[in-house]
Amino acid sequence: MHKKIVLYGQSDHDNFGDSLIYLEYINLLKRIAPEIEPMIYGCSNIFSDRLVNENASFGIIPLGAPLPSDVLAHIFVPGGYFGCPDLTDIMWQKNWAKKNIISHAIRSSLSAPAPRLIHGVEFGPRLKPIVFGKIKSLLMSTNKKRIYSRNSGSSDYANKNLGVSPNTLPDFILGCSIEPPKEALFELGIHATGKVFGNNIFAKNFRKCLLQSILKRDLNKVCIFSDQKIKPEHTPAIFATTELLEAHGINVQTRNYEGISETLKTISECKTVITTKLHVGVCAIVYKNKSICFSSHPKLYRFYKDNGLVERIESYFLSTNHRKITKILQTLDADWEEYSNQQLIKNLNSTGNEYLKSLSDFLNGIAHETRTP
Structure with a gap:
């Protein structure tokens, strides 16, 4: 029974x-x-x-x-x-x-x-x-x-x-037995949330910082992906961003939500993930990829602080454009050994x-x- x-x-x-x-x-x-x-x-x-x-x-x-x-x-x-x-x-x-x-x-x-x-x-x-x-x-x-x-x-x-x-x-997802990481196909994964691709002054400003950062590092392959069906109102900004990046010779793939497993696969293929939410970033870290988070929500700061990653979270609303760009570039430039720390590794293992x-x-x-x- x-x-x-x-x-x-x-x-x-x-x-x-x-x-x-x-x-x-x-x-x-x-x-x-x-x-x-x-x-x-x-x-x-x-x-x-x-x-x-x-x-x-x-x-x-x-x-x-x-x-x-x-x-x-x-x-x-x-x-x-x-x-x-x-x-x-x-x-x-x-x-x-x-x-x-x-x-x-x-x-x-x-x-x-x-x-x-x-x-x-x-x-x-x-x-x-x-x-x-x-x-x-x-x-x-x-x-x-x-x-x-x-x-x-x-x-x-x-x-x-x-x-x-x-x-x-620690956060439960840090200990999940998700599939082994795939080969990293993309230098950068952009999590397609409203704070990135919305039609408002804050999202437009964030995209400006994002584009400047990408062009400063001459990236080759970028993935724009979503962890839920992409909202129609975000499509124009995604399309415009893709066009602009492709005009600079950057290969861009857009991946809509096709299920939990497919989302995890995409996250595993991105060496660095930019997100404004919690668990997309956590999953990237589980795959030993890097996450840089822009959020003003206390629960996100708590996660990054407990894992020795306070330098990898930045206020979405209160930080300057210069600081946003600096944080993105620092994360892109770091390898996993530079990004991680003893507390994070302990939590991943335990x-x-x-x-x-x-x-x-x-x-x-x-x-x-x-x-x-």
């Missing part, structure tokens, strides 16, 4: 990082306990399709539906969903309480008396009162030894503000085993609790 474990996380949207996390976490569960039946809470069709296309096996519990009576455990999978709010939405916390999948997930998990693991998540740094209260209620009802954050900044925030001292793990052990300990612990009268 299969044992059902409910998996909670950000499983309701079109996101490469979250779908890769779920895919790898299901694989990890199956590796430890093949009899487990993972049940994804609130899984949307587009999210489910991403996983099914990678041959993942799982069940779905619709958002708001009652849980099965034979649930063995609840697991909040690795992810950034207990982090800071969307600061552009003044109604964010009220909408979160009513509609957000994580708000529903907390209520669902608290409704069923089963052991709970919170396994490598982001905490803070700017949780608003309603959200803060719901997350704290979940933590207060969870065995404190079964709460893990995914970086030291999250642990510090939780310790100071949420009344718990999480065990600190993260998979740390998640394997902590999940195994949880499963063994609840098995013992079930047997003990």
Whole structure:
């Protein structure tokens, strides 16, 4: 008989990082306990399709539906969903309480008396009162030894503000057993996000810095790729950038999203990746390719800081054009030995085993609790 474990996380949207996390976490569960039946809470069709296309096996519990009576455990999978709010939405916390999948997930998990693991998540740094209260209620009802954050900044925030001292793990994706790297075909991979190819003053300025950097280094092959279907509104800027680079004799390939495995293959083929998001950069590093990130989001800074890579993340909004260009050139010029450091190598070598052990300990612990009268 299969044992059902409910998996909670950000499983309701079109996101490469979250779908890769779920895919790898299901694989990890199956590796430890093949009899487990993972049940994804609130899984949307587009999210489910991403996983099914990678041959993942799982069940779905619709958002708001009652849980099965034979649930063995609840697991909040690795992810950034207990982090800071969307600061552009003044109604964010009220909408979160009513509609957000994580708000529903907390209520669902608290409704069923089963052991709970919170396994490598982001905490803070700017949780608003309603959200803060719901997350704290979940933590207060969870065995404190079964709460893990995914970086030291999250642990510090939780310790100071949420009344718990999480065990600190590196980012889950750093330990993933993804396919060995392909031959590096491109000197540079440009992650096609809205911050790079949007039709606004910030994106246009960023493209200007990007083009100047590429032309300063006389690159031969560049890949523009996306981790989700390229949005139609980004196509004109991608086309214009491609034309300009090709006019300077640079070979440019554009790769649209064709699945998790294909995205990983593309990332593995780029010696350097420029991104404005988290897990595309993390995957590049797993392949021992270089990532340079431009973002003003705290969770990204926390990742790069914990891995000794603070020189490889730069503010998207606040840094000058000169600084952006300098950071891109420094990363292009570095080889892997110059880019990496002892802390990063340690995390690359140990993260998979740390998640394997902590999940195994949880499963063994609840098995013992079930047997003990």
